[in-house]
Amino acid sequence: MALVVQKYGGTSVGTVERIKAVAQRIARVHAAGDRVVAVVSAMGHTTDELLKLASAVSGRPSLREIDQLLATGEEQSMALVAMALHDLDVPAISLSGPQAGIRTTGPYGKSRISGIHPSRALRALEDGKVVIVAGFQGLNRLDDVTTLGRGGSDTTAVALAAALKADRCEIYTDVDGVYTADPRLVPEARQLERISYAEMAELAWRGAKVMHPRAIELGKLYGVDILVASSFNDNPGTLITEVAPVENVNTISGIAYDLDVAKVTVARAPAGTETLAGLFGPLGEAEISVDVIVVESAGNGGGRTDVSFTVAEKELHSVEPIVRRAAERLGAGGVTLAGGFAKVSIVGTGMLNRPGYAARMFKALAAAGIEVQMVTTSEIQVTCVIPRENVDEAVRRLHRAFGLEQGGV
Amino acid sequence: MALVVQKYGGTSVGTVERIKAVAQRIARVHAAGDRVVAVVSAMGHTTDELLKLASAVSGRPSLREIDQLLATGEEQSMALVAMALHDLDVPAISLSGPQAGIRTTGPYGKSRISGIHPSRALRALEDGKVVIVAGFQGLNRLDDVTTLGRGGSDTTAVALAAALKADRCEIYTDVDGVYTADPRLVPEARQLERISYAEMAELAWRGAKVMHPRAIELGKLYGVDILVASSFNDNPGTLITEVAPVENVNTISGIAYDLDVAKVTVARAPAGTETLAGLFGPLGEAEISVDVIVVESAGNGGGRTDVSFTVAEKELHSVEPIVRRAAERLGAGGVTLAGGFAKVSIVGTGMLNRPGYAARMFKALAAAGIEVQMVTTSEIQVTCVIPRENVDEAVRRLHRAFGLEQGGV
Numbered sequence: 036m037a038l039v040v041q042k043y044g045g046t047s048v049g050t051v052e053r054i055k056a057v058a059q060r061i062a063r064v065h066a067a068g069d070r071v072v073a074v075v076s077a078m079g080h081t082t083d084e085l086l087k088l089a090s091a092v093s094g095r096p097s098l099r100e101i102d103q104l105l106a107t108g109e110e111q112s113m114a115l116v117a118m119a120l121h122d123l124d125v126p127a128i129s130l131s132g133p134q135a136g137i138r139t140t141g142p143y144g145k146s147r148i149s150g151i152h153p154s155r156a157l158r159a160l161e162d163g164k165v166v167i168v169a170g171f172q173g174l175n176r177l178d179d180v181t182t183l184g185r186g187g188s189d190t191t192a193v194a195l196a197a198a199l200k201a202d203r204c205e206i207y208t209d210v211d212g213v214y215t216a217d218p219r220l221v222p223e224a225r226q227l228e229r230i231s232y233a234e235m236a237e238l239a240w241r242g243a244k245v246m247h248p249r250a251i252e253l254g255k256l257y258g259v260d261i262l263v264a265s266s267f268n269d270n271p272g273t274l275i276t277e278v279a280p281v282e283n284v285n286t287i288s289g290i291a292y293d294l295d296v297a298k299v300t301v302a303r304a305p306a307g308t309e310t311l312a313g314l315f316g317p318l319g320e321a322e323i324s325v326d327v328i329v330v331e332s333a334g335n336g337g338g339r340t341d342v343s344f345t346v347a348e349k350e351l352h353s354v355e356p357i358v359r360r361a362a363e364r365l366g367a368g369g370v371t372l373a374g375g376f377a378k379v380s381i382v383g384t385g386m387l388n389r390p391g392y393a394a395r396m397f398k399a400l401a402a403a404g405i406e407v408q409m410v411t412t413s414e415i416q417v418t419c420v421i422p423r424e425n426v427d428e429a430v431r432r433l434h435r436a437f438g439l440e441q442g443g444v
Numbered sequence: 445m446a447l448v449v450q451k452y453g454g455t456s457v458g459t460v461e462r463i464k465a466v467a468q469r470i471a472r473v474h475a476a477g478d479r480v481v482a483v484v485s486a487m488g489h490t491t492d493e494l495l496k497l498a499s500a501v502s503g504r505p506s507l508r509e510i511d512q513l514l515a516t517g518e519e520q521s522m523a524l525v526a527m528a529l530h531d532l533d534v535p536a537i538s539l540s541g542p543q544a545g546i547r548t549t550g551p552y553g554k555s556r557i558s559g560i561h562p563s564r565a566l567r568a569l570e571d572g573k574v575v576i577v578a579g580f581q582g583l584n585r586l587d588d589v590t591t592l593g594r595g596g597s598d599t600t601a602v603a604l605a606a607a608l609k610a611d612r613c614e615i616y617t618d619v620d621g622v623y624t625a626d627p628r629l630v631p632e633a634r635q636l637e638r639i640s641y642a643e644m645a646e647l648a649w650r651g652a653k654v655m656h657p658r659a660i661e662l663g664k665l666y667g668v669d670i671l672v673a674s675s676f677n678d679n680p681g682t683l684i685t686e687v688a689p690v691e692n693v694n695t696i697s698g699i700a701y702d703l704d705v706a707k708v709t710v711a712r713a714p715a716g717t718e719t720l721a722g723l724f725g726p727l728g729e730a731e732i733s734v735d736v737i738v739v740e741s742a743g744n745g746g747g748r749t750d751v752s753f754t755v756a757e758k759e760l761h762s763v764e765p766i767v768r769r770a771a772e773r774l775g776a777g778g779v780t781l782a783g784g785f786a787k788v789s790i791v792g793t794g795m796l797n798r799p800g801y802a803a804r805m806f807k808a809l810a811a812a813g814i815e816v817q818m819v820t821t822s823e824i825q826v827t828c829v830i831p832r833e834n835v836d837e838a839v840r841r842l843h844r845a846f847g848l849e850q851g852g853v
Contacts, residue, residue: 089523097527115501
């Protein structure tokens with residue numbers, strides 16, 4: 036009798052029919068004798084509609100009230116899924132984040148799970164009930180509901196699986212699993228049977244939408260095996276787990292891309308640590324994520340450097356005044372900001388300690404006449420910033436260059 | 445600096461524009477230096493839409509899950525009203541029933557408020573904040589959200605006013621106040637400036653939709669003055685309070701009617717208390733409200749009586765098998781059930797100890813050729829069961845007969 040934590044995303048519970056299908060899926064696992072905790076997201080576009088209401092009512096809605104509002108979306112789903120299970124004669128109980136003992140910390144809208152007191156869920160499981168939990172939410176120490184920010188329901192599921200010592204955690208979504216590249220761009224992309232936490236987290240950070248990297252890192256931390264699969268069919272999905280290194284010495288696992296990239300350059304700034312602190316400090320305080328950072332000596336003497344980095348293009352309007360102010364304070368020569376870029380990444384533990392992957396990547400892009408503007412590498416990934424219009428071509432070329440359709444070369 | 449508890453019903457917060465209008469109304473009171481706690485219902489048809497979703501998902505949705513689902517409607521309103529207040533630079537905080545310390549007891553879907561622990565609301569008031577509370581809900585001892593059933597938000601407001609020792613309780617709705625009769629039926633109906641708890645409760649029990657009788661009785665119990673007024677204009681409304689008897693010795697206050705009436709007769713049942721217990725016991729267990737009860741000796745000897753009573757016609761399908769079973773057990777002669785009736789009532793403390801009101805009522809109805817099927821009286825009301833198609837005519841005739849357009853004769 037295994038204990039399974041499942042998570043169903045917004046599309047999976049998007050309509051009455053989908054909710055009934057989810058209930059049937061849960062009922063099958065329950066009938067097989069396993070205990071089930073199912074974490075659910077808000078139905079389809081509920082969250083977007085609530086946000087629209089909020090901005091219609093207020094020009095600058097408070098984050099606390101946004102959280103009070105948004106939490107209702109998941110609470111509606113959980114009750115409806117529990118009702119659908121009752122209709123199949125499966126005993127079930129819905130629990131909101133607070134009822135499920137999920138405690139949070141940090142700011143409204145992007146709080147983190149600080150702990151789980153699962154006694155009520157455990158009691159319900161002992162009573163033979165399926166437990167449906169509202170994802171994306173918990174209770175902070177002020178007794179306020181807070182939401183967990185993007186990927187929140189995935190995180191709820193993995194954290195619950197850890198707290199309940201579940202045998203497995205299954206993330207149901209609208210795709211069949213994790214692919215070597217986006218199948219919409221690369222028809223021959225191959226679904227992976229398994230992938231390591233580290234690779235999956237990199238793919239997710241680098242743009243793969245399947246699952247949120249926070250949830251993957253939590254899974255790694257607590258050793259929770261995570262199955263990503265479709266709620267629309269019975270395909271086997273992809274298992275995210277610790278993969279024995281021997282299995283993947285020769286290959287990369289996949290290719291990710293991110294279309295929302297702008298490039299910022301601060302030219303002829305004074306060399307030295309003050310420049311980086313003076314530039315990235317204010318951006319960090321404004322909670323703006325900065326990615327690929329390139330610092331190059333300007334070669335024009337006088338201890339000057341050019342600093343380039345990428346930000347999400349949609350944040351460019353907040354970035355610009357901060358960077359201009361910082362550049363002025365530092366006495367830098369000038370600031371340029373440009374949108375229209377993308378990042379394309381190859382990810383794989385196979386490249387650990389094996390040089391040559393980056394070179395192969397550059398060669399494949401060069402052969403297609405794609406200009407690489409910036410590069411960043413880590414132990415298990417190489418990321419190139421390229422013009423956005425070249426992304427489709429780049430992903431296809433790289434997929435072929437690394438032989439991913441055949442399991443990697 | 446007064447403390448005011450206000451309540452805004454579903455129509456009053458039915459759209460984004462209405463929510464903004466409610467926020468402006470609250471802001472005016474706040475600007476005048478008073479402290480405000482506002483209880484809000486779910487927006488317009490939200491509750492109906494959630495119930496529709498529930499019945500689409502399940503043929504017999506569990507009451508606990510219905511409550512988990514419905515509670516989200518008021519929680520959405522409260523957050524939106526708080527946001528709209530922020531937009532007017534009024535500090536405000538929304539509190540769900542559980543957060544406001546509203547504790548409940550009794551069954552899901554129709555629980556009662558067992559107590560209020562208002563410390564969090566009081567703290568927010570001390571901080572200068574307007575407090576927006578989700579009506580219609582509270583937390584039971586299992587830590588489950590339960591709803592209060594019909595009129596729940598009115599009850600939340602009056603109970604909060606009592607717990608917070610508020611200076612007044614204002615119920616905002618889509619009518620201007622309490623009228624001597626339904627103004628849609630009687631154009632010359634007059635709005636009452638004030639009415640006693642007892643009369644208002646009778647009018648409400650007898651069909652007036654303005655406010656729920658439970659809330660009025662709670663107001664009487666705790667001596668909370670209740671103002672019923674429109675959220676759509678600034679008319680003065682009607683004050684429900686203890687009225688000095690001298691003010692209304694000569695008149696009745698108003699006329700109410702209820703269109704959902706069916707008549708049930710159990711003929712030739714054995715005379716004696718067993719018959720009434722055997723009949724009304726099972727109906728009570730099924731939570732069916734029975735109103736006008738007439739027991740008449742059948743006049744055919746052998747200690748037999750006919751028992752007639754009214755129920756809501758929409759409950760007739762549940763009533764029929766219970767009554768037939770009971771009648772069979774009692775050895776009664778037969779059961780007849782018939783819909784198509786209505787109740788029309790005159791209500792007023794003016795009739796206390798003054799005979800003749802019932803007679804005047806019968807005379808007015810007789811003059812219009814309206815057949816009275818059953819009658820029930822108490823100290824402050826007389827109710828007649830009449831054919832449903834005669835209701836409009838009956839209300840108009842009675843309004844005139846008692847001179848209500850001129851303040852009563």
